[in-house]
Amino acid sequence: MRRIADFEVEFINELANLYDRQEAEELYSLLVENKLQIKRAAYKLRQDEFLTEEQEQVFKQALAALKTGKPIQYIxxxxxxxGLTFEVNPYVLIPRAETEELVHYILQQHTSPQALKLIDIGTGSGCIPITLKKHLPAAQVSSLDISKEALLTAQKNATNNDVAIHFINADILEWEYLFSDQQFDIIVSNPPYITPKEKDDMHLNVLNFEPHLALFVEEVAPLLFYETIASFALAHLREQGDLYFEINRYYGAQTKDMLQKKGFQEVRLIQDMYGADRIIHARKVFRNI
Structure with missing residues (x-):
């Protein structure tokens, strides 16, 4: 048997070609917390404890998977x-910090405990609607995705996080046949937005392991989902309703222009923590002529 600290040395050395020391230490910390239930604050106090043979085998399997480039979240x-925990698997994207920024921005815009009606389109793991419902408990939340497997994961996450969400398995590109007279206060989406030419700049662990259905859009129509959801929003947002998008940083100006041409007002382009165009907020306002 080996001490937890001894295996950490091997872990960091074995991943040296893929991760720098700080990243490898972060990965090991996540592994220890998940498999041994040892919080980071307690690690220094417990690093001299010994791994059982079964635990060491689990750690070796995780290390082998990481060496293939598999993300730690899928392992x-x-x-x-x-602040919430979500189940993830190869059917759903790993939630990103940029999407946390989108959720945070929405919550800043809606601080009163009113009974909002909102829908998230392209829900994946459910991280957006579940988090919004958790912080806006009076809201009536719907969640749509074309992938049945993704929706099953999102349903588990809703149950695990103790929130009620209405899930819809459908293709938003056929929205005209999905909804009748439903009206929403908020429509939010983080749809597929990466074009094929951007693949060369992407990490292999994303390309090789995360679902392409949720990542990529055709080169000839990079704004396909944004244009479709904007049209849906024109038909199904209430007066003064809010539309929120996470966007491709290379298409911020084009997306903003498209929304303005469709008639949305107060269209705001917002940068993420890295200074890249990442969020768009638009409002449906009827103008009196």
């Missing part, structure tokens, strides 16, 4: 998002 089957 642990969980990811943390805005």
């Amino acid at each position: 642990l089957n969980e990811a943390h998002f805005y």
Whole structure:
């Protein structure tokens, strides 16, 4: 048997070609917390404890998977998002910090405990609607995705986080046949927005392991989902309703222009923590002529 601290040395050395020391230490910390239930604050006090043979085998399997480039979240089957824990698997994207910024921005805009009606389109793991429902408990929240497998994951996450969400398995590109007279106060989406030419700039662990259905859009129509959801919003947002998008940083100006041409007002382009165009907020306002 080996001490937890001894295996950490091997872990960091074995991953040296893929991760720098700080990143490898972070990965090991996540592994220890998930498999041994040892919080980071307690690690220094417990690092001299010994791994059982079964635990060491689990750690070796995780290390082998990481060496292939597999994301730690898929190895642990969980990811943390805005203070909540979500199950993740190859059918759903790993929640990103940029999406946390989108959720945070929405919550800043809606601080009163009113009974809002909102829908998230392209829900994946459910991190956006579940987190919004958690912080806006009076809201009536719907969640749509074309992937049945993704929706099953989102349903588990809703149950695990003790929130009620209405899930819809459908293709938003056929929205005209999905909804009748439903009206929403908020429509939010983080749709597929990466174009094929951007693949060369992406990490292999994303390309090789995360679902392409949720990542990529055709080069000839990079704003396909934004244009479709904007049209849906024109038909199904209430007066003064809010539309929120996470966007491709290379298409911020084009997306803003498209929304303005469709008639949305107060269209705001917002940068993320890295200074890249990442969020768009638009409002449906009827103008009196």
